């Protein structure tokens with residue numbers, strides 16, 4: 001363990017921690033843009049520069065390892081002036097049309113612009129105009145909003161191990177693009193959406209929610225966040241709607257990734273995964289992130305069905321349950337309990353599975369109960 | 376898994392066998408890649424197809440389908456011959472005379488002989504064995520490519536031999552790690568949805584166990600082991616099973632030899648299916664009960680590394696659909712049995728009270744865990760911190776038991792009439808029988824239909840063209856399916872993912888099962904293919 005002092009506060013941390021790690025652990029906020037705990041430090045955005053007593057230059061907190069006895073200042077007039085200038089520079093080439101942007105309320109640039117009171121930049125110069133990339137069903141790219149933090153490039157390479165993106169073009173025209181600007185479905189992209197989850201601005205967005213699943217209430221939320229300069233979670237709290245996000249477990253494979261399901265009007269409007277929580281650490285796969293339209297599919301069963309004269313007819317619950325109970329009781333009595341078979345489900349919860357096997361054993365009286373573990 | 380998902384990143388060598396991890400367990404795939412990219416871990420991939428993990432592998436052992444036991448015995452042969460076994464671990468933790476027997480058996484599995492059986496060059500076998508055995512810690516990861524064979528149990532046992540022999544069990548970055556195919560296979564097994572055991576894997580044949588549950592449930596319990604899913608199908612076909620209650624399963628797409636399953640289900644006097652969609656199986660039912668989806672109910676799932684996690688209700692089920700627990704309890708009531716606990720939290724308490732491994736779980740405890748913390752079972756009481764790594768000091772039975780096994784060929788061999796080996800599996804985009812993923816617009820834009828993968832040489836030989844329809848036939852039946860000509864499958868092997876009802880791979884698969892585990896041999900059938 002090492003001991004350091006940050007903004008006058010004595011902190012302890014394991015050897016090898018960065019200044020940013022220690023600050024975070026101690027509730028001290030250092031602004032960042034190119035940082036994501038899932039990635040190795042990059043030190044490109046310079047927002048996290050801090051002053052270390054005795055050091056010759058300012059140090060990027062995300063990169064610099066803390067030494068025992070270090071005395072660190074994360075904020076002072078000089079640092080804040082630098083940060084404000086950096087934000088102004090970024091904003092100068094960023095269309096601040098936050099109303100209508102689906103990242104509004106959780107955009108890291110928006111938060112910093114609000115914090116430093118930057119609305120329009122004092123810098124004027126050439127601005128970019130790129131077409132929207134929406135050639136695939138999942139990942140939508142709007143390079144006008146890109147701030148060149150490289151997080152998408154890095155997450156695809158470092159976490160997903162794929163490397164779909166790299167900086168293409170040179171100088172002013174550089175953007176993180178696909179090889180030869182190919183549509184993403186012609187690259188090895190797995191549509192995991194990790195790049196969406198890390199992009200700090202509205203440059204990379206989830207298309208299903210951006211395009212097709214557009215919900216008026218969600219647009220209102222985004223606009224309100226932009227108007228009142230409020231982060232999403234604060235806004236939802238203010239509206240008394242903090243329950244709109246439900247933490248749960250993915251229902252696909254056995255990795256058990258943790259999901260945050262965002263719900264409006266009984267519909268899933270977006271799925272994200274909490275950072276550094278559970279097996280996925282904030283990463284998901286295409287199924288977990290995008291595969292949940294089925295929940296609100298119009299093909300869902302909504303009423304019991306009973307086959308009458310070869311055809312299904314809708315029935316009331318009482319009628320259906322009575323019939324099931326009668327038939328199973330009859331079979332049990334006429335033949336024997338072992339002439340009934342029960343299939344439980346590897347997709348159902350532990351509690352449901354427990355009740356189903358209890359039902360087979362205690363109610364029917366058979367051990368003929370299994371699920372598709374083998375299939 | 377004996378170890379956890381987080382733990383994989385710390386391994387210095389990983390053997391992935393019979394698992395297309397990046398597609399079927401993507402997040403575990405990330406962990407493996409991370410081990411390779413950040414931890415200098417050497418990855419050995421044993422797999423007939425070229426899978427994405429091969430790009431990250433130190434060595435790819437392209438074995439013929441169904442030759443796993445021979446390959447692993449070959450690795451052990453080299454490890455013994457070169458003195459790389461962990462004698463200390465074997466002496467302290469295992470039954471030594473069993474080890475002598477294993478030594479005796481693998482003697483004949485020289486790399487040269489194994490090359491003949493598996494097609495993997497002897498030199499690669501030697502190198503892979505050295506890499507695995509000399510790593511500081513080495514993990515084995517496997518999935519259905521190991522279990523879905525008539526020799527599935529042998530395959531698993533052989534992998535355990537390898538892990539024990541190299542001392543790779545009970546410490547971080549090691550272990551024998553099966554990846555369960557579905558979100559809650561682990562949990563369904565843990566809570567007794569199996570014909571031979573009650574919760575916590577307690578045998579139904581054990582009088583003491585039964586007594587405990589009889590007391591808790593207030594009824595007399597059946598004493599004989601029940602039928603497995605595959606056996607129930609067989610019994611239904613023979614008319615021995617007359618009624619079935621199927622909760623959330625779709626055997627009409629997931630069973631081997633679907634046509635047979637269809638006959639079996641149609642032969643029933645009464646079939647009730649409880650599901651969220653009118654699945655292929657529900658179509659055959661007499662009564663269909665609409666159930667709530669995972670987003671519409673409370674409960675828990677147990678991930679493949681024994682991590683029990685909460686499932687929470689986000690909104691109400693559509694229409695009159697109801698959660699499974701309530702439906703089951705209602706039927707029970709109508710049959711004269713009042714279930715004491717129906718609410719999920721109370722049911723978990725009941726499970727905890729009857730299941731030592733789950734003794735420390737409750738919804739309240741799981742809800743109050745700090746972000747980022749998990750509880751892996753065994754977790755025996757409310758203070759127990761969980762058990763991320765199993766077998767750290769002793770094995771469940773005490774001393775490690777080596778079980779030497781000879782390699783046996785799969786049930787069906789290619790012959791003149793059916794010259795190809797068909798193997799099945801999943802692709803990244805889809806999940807199991809497609810009931811859920813195939814209703815996702817975006818996913819189906821990327822992956823609209825099933826394809827049979829065939830090598831360029833075989834395609835030319837059998838007149839099949841890329842993107843055109845082909846007919847694949849086995850002794851069970853035939854399907855029409857688009858051909859994908861790719862070098863990712865070797866000559867003589869074709870691959871079909873089983874998600875697609877209109878080109879259902881399981882019309883073709885062989886329903887012959889492993890004698891112990893009763894898992895059908897999905898991974899090997901003899902087949903032929905021609906252009907349509």
Ligand code: SF4
Nearest residue numbers: 156189190192193195
């Ligand atoms: S979706 Fe995933 S694989 Fe595709 S570019 Fe983004 S991070 Fe890379």
Ligand code: SF4
Nearest residue numbers: 250252253257285288
């Ligand atoms: S998000 Fe993907 S990897 Fe994670 S549990 Fe769901 S299906 Fe599995």
